[in-house]
Amino acid sequence: MASTDDAKRNREEVRRLMAGIDDARANALLKGAIDLHVHSGPSTMPRQLDHMEAAEEAAAAGMRAILFKDHHYSVSPVIPMMERIFANPDFAMYSGLVLNNSTGGLNPFVVDAQLKMGAKLIWMPTAQAANHIRSAHRKTRLASNVQLRNSPALTVVDPYGEILDEVKQILDLIAEFDVILSSGHLHVWEIWKLFDEARARGVKRLLVNHPMYGLHFTYDDIRELAQLGALIEQSAGLYVDSRFNTYTPEDLREHILAAGVEHSSIGSDLGQVDNPTPVEGMRQAIKLCLALGFTDADVRTMVADNPARLVGLTS
Template identity: 45%
Template sequence: MAFELTPEHAIPAAHRPAVERLLVGSVDLHCHSGPSLMPRSLDSATALEEAAQAGMRAVLVKDHFYGATPLVTQLQTLFAARGVTLLSGVPLNNSMGGLNRFAVAHGLNIGARYVWMPTLSAANHVAYERGKLDPKGNFPRPTKAMPEAEPLSVLDGAGKLREELGPILDLIAAHDAVLSSGHLNIREIWPLFEEAKRRGVTRMVTNHPTYIIGASLADIRALVGMGAYIEHSIGMYVPVTTERNHRPDELRDVIEAAGVGRTFFGSDLGQRNNGHPILGFKHMVSMLLTLGYSNDDITRMISGNAAALVGLDRAAA
């Protein structure tokens, strides 16, 4: 169902002081700012400036086609006095060579903090985008022609983890980086996370488990039981996108499935025609207040849990 974008002044007046206060120190680990082949509404410098104005602690820039670590490193230098830590990672899609240990080694060695399993190139995502699961074609498309995706899976034809994953997981463990399950199907995530834990990976996250991933509430509980964090996309719940598709009661359900201590929110915003990430965060805080969550719980879900996952306190030590 399509929704009109709701501006900031639509946030209830009674919520606005708390929203402004709670945003100070918040962390967005899912910012889709440009430059990008995907259509974007803002660039990373603008995202950083808006985050700084709100008092955010950190922003992680995510692009599906390239590792943005050099970009955010340069911006961090230029905006050193703004008080926001900029982060990025390595997306293991076709444009990065797929399950490419060399891309992972390079990215982590220059400061990447995340490694995403395939997203747009994941076989699970390709099936979704080709209309089997997304018949209306709602997922954004690149602004320029790209070769047709070669679907990637972490499992081989026999249903076993691909050998290429071993060195990649070892690198993630050695750098104490974050392993994201990307857009893999839930059935692929179980063996991936089990092997990751066996190899010493301690930071794991599943993004938007109820969107594309195919995870149930029981799956979310089980993922948390494996030690993973659960990130939910703000744009799925609040009125800052043209295709909001989840209700507030569903938001409560997914929070309760993982627990406040393992749930956090990333904007997953920055796409053209959608609201900016900071607007999404403001609406999400207001929605959490409406649902009755305490200030402490909200702080954990928009700040503390994400900071713990990515090791911000370790980085500052």
């Protein structure tokens, strides 16, 4: 993780690079973009905007869709009410379920109910994953569950490294409903086991979030999982002018190229207080990618086409 001084230098370099990119060019690429990683509220953690405000801001920027993520509950059941109030047929809202203890853990009965209420994405454990808890020992900026009581550390494998039976049931449900499986904050070793089992059970939509941050990926892991069909999402908040900045601009370039543009996407992973809003984070990520030499077509592939395909939106 970047030190305070490193992060400051990173942010200064980001601002310098973004200054060379025309606002109109970035805003044009933001139109039609899809952010599959929005942390709006209410939440157990402070948020700077609620779900409706996040949707309004994204629609005003011309974005096509957003997906709400909370570590401790699913927004899916309330989206039909939000759609009725928002009433914008050109803008889509999605959510899903993170399999932390606070939502029932690795419980196929809860997953079944949420899928029948419209969940589009099932994340493996995040804040309560065993890997997350171990990684957070050094106080990384991975999502914190400090407001909640301690709970068991979750893993998807048994002591022999085999996928748990209840996880197999969850994978079968994900395949049946043809929704997205995210690796959550599992360790890369668990993710390989999980995705091999998922593919064998017919899961077609695979997503890896911020692979180089807290999940212990190597570049080879990124390349190989991308080649197997996983979409590799980079979190804008880790690279842009954000208090979560951890990596240099050149790191972003290398992280994207490890998977290849055709297998990459960008999600904001924003909504926290004292950070850019999700829309502003996406705008900054677009500018940064352009400054790093990615073409307009490359950027549109990562912020619009690839996430659209993953979530099942037609062109």
